[in-house]
Amino acid sequence: MRRLFLLISLLMMVGSLDVSALDLRVVVYDEAGEPIPYATIKVKSIDGSKVLTGGVTRDDGSFTLQIEQHQLPVLLEASLIGFTPKEVRCESSTDYKIILQESALELAELSVTASRITHRMVAGGISTSIEASPLANLSDVYSVLRGVPLVEIEGTEVRVAGKGTPIIYINDRLMTDPNQLRNLKPYLIRDIEVLTNPGARYSSSAESVIKIYTKREQGTGLSGEVKLDLNNQISSPMGYQPYLRLNYRLNNWDFFTSVMYKDEQTNHSFPSLRTHGKTDQSEWINQSTTKHKEGVQTQEYTIGVNYEDEVQSAGFRYRIAADKEDSWMFSDLTSNHLRPTPEAVERYFGKSQTLKPWNASHRPNLYYLRRFGDWKAQIDLDYFQTGMSHSTERAAEGHTEAYELSGVENSHGAKYQSAGGRLDISGPLWGGRLEMGGEYTKVHNRFYNHLDASLSLTDLDTEQREQLLALYLEYQRKIASEWSATAGLRMEHLENKYIDKGVLDPDKSHTTTNLFPTLAVSGRLWGVRTELSFRSRINRPSYVQLQPQYLYVSRYEYKVGDPNLKDAIDYSTSLTLSKSWLTTILSHIYSRDCLTPETALFTDPTTGVVRPYITLYKTVNAPPHHALSAAIVASPTIKWWKPTFTLRLSKMIGYDLWNFEERITNRKPTLALSVANQLTLPGEISMVFNVGYTPFGNEDNMEFTAPILTSYAEISKQWLKEKNLLTTLSISNLFNTTHSVRTATRYSVMESTEHVPPRIAFTISYRFNSSKDKYQGTGALESVIDRMNAGHD
Template identity: 45%
Template sequence: MKQFITSLLILCLATGNLLAQEIKGKVSDKEGKPLPYATIKAIALPDSATIVGGVTKEDGTFALSIGDHKLPILLQASLIGYSNEQVLCKDLKEHTLTLSESATMLEEVAITANRVSHRLVAGGLSTQIDGSPLSKLTDIYSVLRGIPLVEVENDKVKVTGKGTPVIYINDRLMTDPNQMRELKPYLIKDIQVITNPGAKYSSSVGAVIKIYTRREPGSGLSGNLEGRLSKIKGCKLGYGTYFSFNYRKDNWDFFMNSWNGAWRGISITDDATFIGKVGQNEWTNTSSIVSKFGGNNHNLTFGVNYSDDLQSAGVQYRLSANNEFLTGEAKLISSLQQNKPLYSFTEESKPWIYAHRPSLYYLRKIGNWKTQIDIDYYESTKTEKTTTTKRGYTEAYELKALKGRSGDKYQSAGARLDIDGPL
């Protein structure tokens, strides 16, 4: 019995060590000086999926838990102002990565002694943007690329090893992607990346990005107009226009912005031939498919904010409208049907769907305490989808069309009271 218990304990310890595999190391520059707050990624091979991510400590050291992932894995270090470095890890010994200083920092912003400043906060890391080289960049997405643990592809933001984050701007949940586009780098004070969200967030939230800004100085009128043309994989062509309007007067801020986009595409599948045999009879089937698809998307947001040194409040209204369509035509020629073509036509469309979203908030600072109230309402028209299917042996489709219809209507309301402060 004692031998069994001893063997069981040894097995549990061995299993625990296997599941707690940890890769340690250090990141430094060519002179051997440690580089704090460098992003470290453990990448699985051969699929190149990120296992886990982290940042180096003040002394440049790091420790990443890779669980039961098999070696070798690829270890990658990156830091703004330095070229990326990779090393192949075949064992769990400590690894050293040496980064070479780059001639430029991000989009042609020269490296100076004024380095980007970082500090640890509860659950994550805060990066000071105000006064740093990042504040000189052209847009918020370029700024985010310089933040440890943040990955940006076009306008899609992810946190290394944590997926898509929830984003807050001045402690307000971002509900409209256009809010990101409106941010000006020179007005951003700091950005926090929370990789271990607390109990105040949903259990489904893997990471949080908090962006804090300051008001544009002075009063006056400003605006922005831009257009976009994109070509996406799958023969899809998209275009859109965006404009914003802002008027500031003392502590008041009146705003309006609009996004209008559309995309169209066509997909042509080359002829496919299938050959088979049933008993003594051979058969040949040849098929081809042509699909056309597209959609439209429009958003309009307007509102007003008020802020002073102790409090801020605001109300906004957002109206969105979108629709989609899809048509597909397939042709099948089969020797079993005496080579007579069989046509199939499917059309799927959604009528215009309108959504309304009014919201308001109030935030008040009392000493070291902060109280915030948020109220939101959302309602959409019925998301109805109509599908029409025709099949027949002529292009006019001899058989009767079959129609199907389905859809839902969404409506929700919510309020939140958040109180933060030291105990």
């Protein structure tokens, strides 16, 4: 923390040395006296031959430009498509007012070329303007997101650098279906905000938020989209995903439906997995090669109706989904028992198959939104339920691939049920904006686990009942002409009851109350857009991680959960500096009870005796520690080429490890480099080529023992007169990505190498008409459903 404040002080000292700089404030209006946002301002030499600096006006039509004192006098030029450019002579430091007149030229006769992408500070993060930029000409939303600072895309997975998977809002509506993101058309996207320190209105578990704002599409009658995704991972069967969306608009009503089916197979291979274990009585080395194949089938159906007029909006949506999974694992294991007496190295061949038949989930959602002048209030009611899933695993082993040794059969399953409600109220107050509300969720989950009798482990039959009450309050307002502040507070009260075979277990139940403050101050400091923010957040274990069920992996490997896991809490402080196309982010995070995977010895739950030669995979709460990070993002525009360069350096402090008897206190930092390239070519063709490189680093208790290289390439084209037809060809992991990591504890050291083969995908989509449903329900169970889906790997 001292280093961070020292760095801030140095930055302020550097800024204060620029005594010869002059700030010129310009406000641009139209003939009616209305401010003109996004007008281009240029400062030119008095003869007009040289442009000294420039910028773009803000929403209030103002912009502050910085030049050197000795350059006076200069010319100020304001221009915007649809208006006649105008120049003003500037001889001193004062405020200048420029009035633009509408041009007599028709916009349709003009050829508009986007030349730069603008960024601005918002509370908790950065906003990128997409419209009238090269990004608006790309083929799909994922290509657009790849060009936004701090956003990382792998296939269709969206992440924020250093902040994990974000919560996504589209026009201030929480995204509850990934198809909502896929269906966005780049030319309709206005702005994308990336919040690395979200405010109090967001869930305390939200580490980052992406907010996408679009221009409204008009139209009535029938509209829709049909899409087909084909993908193939090397040595895997072809996967496919057809999708159909229809919407019928009649006056203020929308009637909508969608259908999606997905069939995909993936391969994962671990060329090397080596575990060195040691206790007072024994020592061993297990080394294996593993191949894993997984097939997933998913189908999803949605129907809904929505009504909207000038003062209110209401709607109902019902979604039913079902999934089916089959997986196969083949391993070649050698086990070397070193103590108490050396034994001959044993070799085992193993195969296992896990079958999970179709299981359906139901999710109805109802909302009502009402506007009261400048204020609005919205209530959401949400429900989610699955059937009891049943996964059956059959495993066989042998010293040869005839698998002559006896096999085992295990089964496990879970049923999830939850209901919730949410209220949000927002509007202007005392010159600022107030947002407040709350939510309530109730959860009732059931789990069972039955292991083969030969494993001598207890079965599981548990219930988990949970109630969460959350209240939040957030206020934002300007505190000076160019500064604003946002402050918020969120309270969450959680009651969790653990029931074992119908009996409440008070030792494994808990009640917690947490407060999560947020604060952000942003503005312009010596010509640099600046924001200082603070936020606290929580990361709760998944429901599976809280179950003490043993899952069989192989003869020498098991997984287990822990009902006594604590919630992880982070306290994050960030400083963001941005000027033109260059952004710098400095941050400090204090983590308490961080959830991290770990290897451990296997203690028999009935006898309490350590079973030798077996590795146990589990999740634990790490000791408190700090993390410092710095990121530099450069996003210039060079004609039709729009690159984004990102350099990120981070280091954990206080996260010590034990490598058997050796304590490791000074962990290496993590360095991550990436280049995202967007190319807009003639003929409605766009190209993407992204590369990421991590030469070294540590993440929690894992150390990267070899450099990691990731890649993604894409080419797309829009067809037909209205650009209704889109084709995209992409390839990920072009260079055969390999991940090599080491995990060390007091009793074991595990080294693993995973190979991720390339995946090729082809997408063809056709849309007709342009109107979409105006459903604005956000749901109230997103954080609960995330905890249901996590922890199954």
